[in-house]
Amino acid sequence: MTMTSAADAGSRAPLLSIRKVAKHFGRNVVLRDISLDVAEGEFLTILGESGSGKTTLLRIIAGFERASAGELWMGEERLDRQPPYRRRVNTVFQNYALFPHLTVEQNVAYGLRVAKRPEAEIASRVEEALDKVKMAAYAKSKPSRISGGQQQRIALARALVNRPRLLLLDEPLSALDANLRRQMQVELKSLQREVGISFIFVTHDQEEAMVMSDRIALLRSGELEQVATPREIYGRPATAYAAQFIGHTNLLKCEVRGGMVRCAPLSWSAALPDGPALFSLRPENIRMTTASTTIAGSVRVRGKVSHQAFHGATELIRVECRDGLVLVVRTPGGGGALDEVELEFCSTDAVLVRESLVRESPGRESLVRESAERI
Amino acid sequence: MELLVSDANFASGSRWLLFHAVAVFAFLYLPIAVLILYSFNREGVGGFPPRHLTLDWYRTLFADGPIWDSVLNSLQVAFAAMVISLTFGVPAALALDRAQFPGKAVFRRLVLLPLILPGIITGLSLLMLFNGMGTKLSLMTIVLGHGTALISVATTEVFAGLQKLDRAQEEASLDLGANYWQTFWRITVPNLKLPIIGAALLIFTLSMDEIAVSFFLIGRDNTLPLEIWGRLRRGITPEINAVSTIIFGFSLVAIVLWYRLRVRGEGAIEGGSK
Numbered sequence: 251m252t253m254t255s256a257a258d259a260g261s262r263a264p265l266l267s268i269r270k271v272a273k274h275f276g277r278n279v280v281l282r283d284i285s286l287d288v289a290e291g292e293f294l295t296i297l298g299e300s301g302s303g304k305t306t307l308l309r310i311i312a313g314f315e316r317a318s319a320g321e322l323w324m325g326e327e328r329l330d331r332q333p334p335y336r337r338r339v340n341t342v343f344q345n346y347a348l349f350p351h352l353t354v355e356q357n358v359a360y361g362l363r364v365a366k367r368p369e370a371e372i373a374s375r376v377e378e379a380l381d382k383v384k385m386a387a388y389a390k391s392k393p394s395r396i397s398g399g400q401q402q403r404i405a406l407a408r409a410l411v412n413r414p415r416l417l418l419l420d421e422p423l424s425a426l427d428a429n430l431r432r433q434m435q436v437e438l439k440s441l442q443r444e445v446g447i448s449f450i451f452v453t454h455d456q457e458e459a460m461v462m463s464d465r466i467a468l469l470r471s472g473e474l475e476q477v478a479t480p481r482e483i484y485g486r487p488a489t490a491y492a493a494q495f496i497g498h499t500n501l502l503k504c505e506v507r508g509g510m511v512r513c514a515p516l517s518w519s520a521a522l523p524d525g526p527a528l529f530s531l532r533p534e535n536i537r538m539t540t541a542s543t544t545i546a547g548s549v550r551v552r553g554k555v556s557h558q559a560f561h562g563a564t565e566l567i568r569v570e571c572r573d574g575l576v577l578v579v580r581t582p583g584g585g586g587a588l589d590e591v592e593l594e595f596c597s598t599d600a601v602l603v604r605e606s607l608v609r610e611s612p613g614r615e616s617l618v619r620e621s622a623e624r625i
Numbered sequence: 626m627e628l629l630v631s632d633a634n635f636a637s638g639s640r641w642l643l644f645h646a647v648a649v650f651a652f653l654y655l656p657i658a659v660l661i662l663y664s665f666n667r668e669g670v671g672g673f674p675p676r677h678l679t680l681d682w683y684r685t686l687f688a689d690g691p692i693w694d695s696v697l698n699s700l701q702v703a704f705a706a707m708v709i710s711l712t713f714g715v716p717a718a719l720a721l722d723r724a725q726f727p728g729k730a731v732f733r734r735l736v737l738l739p740l741i742l743p744g745i746i747t748g749l750s751l752l753m754l755f756n757g758m759g760t761k762l763s764l765m766t767i768v769l770g771h772g773t774a775l776i777s778v779a780t781t782e783v784f785a786g787l788q789k790l791d792r793a794q795e796e797a798s799l800d801l802g803a804n805y806w807q808t809f810w811r812i813t814v815p816n817l818k819l820p821i822i823g824a825a826l827l828i829f830t831l832s833m834d835e836i837a838v839s840f841f842l843i844g845r846d847n848t849l850p851l852e853i854w855g856r857l858r859r860g861i862t863p864e865i866n867a868v869s870t871i872i873f874g875f876s877l878v879a880i881v882l883w884y885r886l887r888v889r890g891e892g893a894i895e896g897g898s899k
Contacts, residue, residue, distance in 0.1 A: 314796050334799040341800045347793035351815045361801035364811075412801065 265290045265448050266311070266329070266416055271320030273306055273472075280306045281472045284320070288416070288450060293442050295451045295459040297495075298469035304452045305344075307469070308418050311450065312341050324415065340409035341418040345425065346401045348393035354404050355380070355389040361412040379411040382441070399430050406438075410445060417442075419451045423458065435461050456496045460484070468492050475606065491606035493530035498566065500536075500577050502529040502600065511597075514573040518549050518597035528603050533566060533580035535599035538591050548594050553577065555588040569593060657873065664866035682863040692868060695852035702767050702839075702848055703832035707825050709772030714779025715821065721780070722787040740777040744837025747774050752841040763844035770838040775831060779824045786820030819886050826883040830876055 264287035273281040281303045288294050298304040309315040311322065313334030322329035329337055340361070348357050358379055362372045380386040383403035388396055393404065402422060409417055423431045423438075439462050442449050453459055459466050460480045468475040468483065468491075475495075476488040487493035490501055504513040506522045511529070544550060553571035565583045569591060570576055579593060664682055666675035686692060720726075721733055739747060751770050752762075760766060790813070798808040836850045843851055849872070853865055 312796075312800060314799075333804070334796070335802045335804050339800075341797070343793050343797060345791075345793060347791060347797040349794055349797070349812060351818075360798070360803075360811075364798075364801060364803040364807055408797075408801065 263290075263325075264288060265292075265324065266450075267323040268307075268311070269321045269323065271307070271310060271317045271322070273303070273310060273315065273318050279472055281310075281317075284469075284472075284474055286467055286474065286477060288448055291446050291448055293439065293449045293451065293462060293464045295453060295463035295466045296469055297453060297456060297459040297466050299454055299495075301471075302469045303472040304454075304469050305420055308341075308420055308450065308452050311416075312339055312418055313337050338415045339418060340412055340414040340416075341420065342402075342405045342409050342422045344420045344422065346393075346405040346422075348401055348404060348408070350393055352393075353389065354385065354391050354393065354396070357393065357404055358408045358411050360408065365412075375411055379407040382410070382444075383407045398425055399434070402426065402434065406441070410447070414447060416448045416450065419449060421452055421454070423453070424455075431458075438462065460496070466496075468495065470495075470606070486601055487530055487603055489604045489606045490528055490530065493601070493603050498533050498578060498580070500531040500533065501603075502531060504529055511600075513575070515551055515571060515575060516549055518547075518600070520597065520602075522602070528605050529600040530603045531577075531595060531600045533578045534564075536577060536579040536593050536595045538579070538581060538588075539594040540592065544594075545596075547597050549597050550592065550594050551575070551577070552590065552592050554590055558588065567591075660866050661870045661873065664863055664870045666863060669863045682867040686864050686867045689864065691847075692849075692852060692864075695847045695849045698764055698846050699833055699849040702764055702771060703829045705768040706771035706775055706832040707828045709768065710775040710779045710828050711821065711825060713772075714776045714824070715783050715817075717776065717780045718783035718787055721784050736780050737777050739774050740781070744774070744835070745841075748838040748841030751838070755842070761844065762842055764846050764848075766842040766844065767839050767848065770842045771832045771835055774835075774838055775828045778828050778831065782824035782827065783817060783820050786817050790816050819889065823883050823886050826879050826886075830879045830883075834872070834876070 266288040268284055268286040268288075271281060271284045272279075284307060296304045296307060306315060310317050310330070313330075313332065317330055320330075324338070329339075349360065352360070355376055358376045359372050362375060367375075376389075377386065380389055383406055385400060385403050385407065388400065388404075393401055396404070402425075405422070419438075423434050426434060435458060438449075451459075451462065463480055465477060465479055466483050467477045470491055476483055476492045478486070478488075483492060484496055487496065487499070493499040493501065502513045502516070504511045504516075504527045505525075506512075506520070506527050507524050509519055509521060511518050511520050511522065511527065513529070539550070551571050553569035553575075555567050556570050556576075557568040559566045560583060563583055564580050567579050567581060567588060568576060569579055571593075577593060662675060663669075665678045665680070667677035667679040667681065668675070717736055721729070721736070726732075748770065751766070751773070755762065755766055794812055794816070795808050798812045799805070803811060834850055835848075836854065839848050839851055847855065849868075853868065856862070856865060
């Protein structure tokens, strides 16, 4: 389902085209060289830590911030020269920003009133929008009288009632508690399918991004690390940062020489040029084994279990091998206490990734921290 | 044991504090209570305790033409001053909140200055200005005096309201298709309604009992405080007590209204950001 819609998305002309957008506040660079296309009907998530520039990018699309460089195009229309009120883009704000002096109904009707639609049309469209978010019963309430989750629905209805071509959502679920959040993730996704409008969803929560998105654009320190479907980005992370940010991983610093990858005490063959290489190996791709025969293409190593974390269905164990190599392995839970283990993984599951360099201050760049420290 | 001792200390300490509170309260309100009480005393301001209560002084007061002229003058002055200070004060507050311009910090302090400046200085400087321009002193000069002196009140009240306003609301309005002008009238102004009404009430009350600035700028027509002051020089009559009681009543109503608006405004903001 997700795969087909993403494939469809690729073939059609993009709805929104972000071209080489950059933003700096004074000397502080917030975004650099962002190019990204959003397809018609696509659910795209901009994922990033706080300070990665994701909200700024959203505000540039909405028109609240002006890009320092680059262009925004919506079809044939140059979007970044338009004021926010001329863009067929609506926003669901992080704290909803409902108008406190207006009732729920008047809040939802606001865009239509300003556009001077006939009253009869306003009434029916508002009713329809409130029905869609299951809030018709609260039409006459003031926003201060309803709960956070309900305010969230009203903010959605208020944006969608204008039939925008693109809906922007700025961490709309971050203020909700965990249960309500999961429920809203599902509702939001099905609502998006129903209305067929493109969504750009901003979040710092990688799980949320995985559950909801057709594609994820991973933003880091103002630069795009990778733009791909959740499956691609998880299975084939492009950079060390992407591999670490989305799920757990083992980052292996290796050396390639003569078609052999070496990361003491591991080694396997690969058609790569000589030099240093970085591999990401997901914990679930490593198995504990007792078999004496080795399958072709598999890599084996022995180690001592130093830590076990029980997660219910699975267990994450930390294994210390020879030469200071530490591997994190996901195993089916319930194995009891472990000591000495034999590990095995398939060399094709080790994904070559680019190093992610940290820009802290000009001239000082360092490698991202080791993944094993995260457990 | 120690606990008991400190408890006793605490109890006596709190008794002292209670006594202190009562004393402060009496110091503040006893004179006003006496003033009100004597407005109903047949023997006038002499004679304690009051023996015969009467409404005679109110009858005299209502028959007193010059007093009512001065009341009317004061009302006119207060209303005009209110309009002037809001007209200049609200845009100043907007500028302070939104616009970026060189010298903004200085501007902000200068706007607030008249609030703490002694009335004598404001009055004297305006008097010199009007003299220099050859303007004849009249109620109009008092209006200008109050208007300028109270701009700072309008600015501070409205600026405080703007600071509490969630800017995301204005962005939401722009996002929903309203241009800047529509957003100002549909979102900003309704959210500033309470601070503006509050400022208006406060300015009105302050202007009604202003003496220092009025004293320098007065022409032929008296405002109420100056009329009262003028009469006091000829001796205190209970009629003055009566008019003061009435003013006290109106001020009380205005201040209670202003306070309730303020509390309600804060409640609405808290509810909204929840």
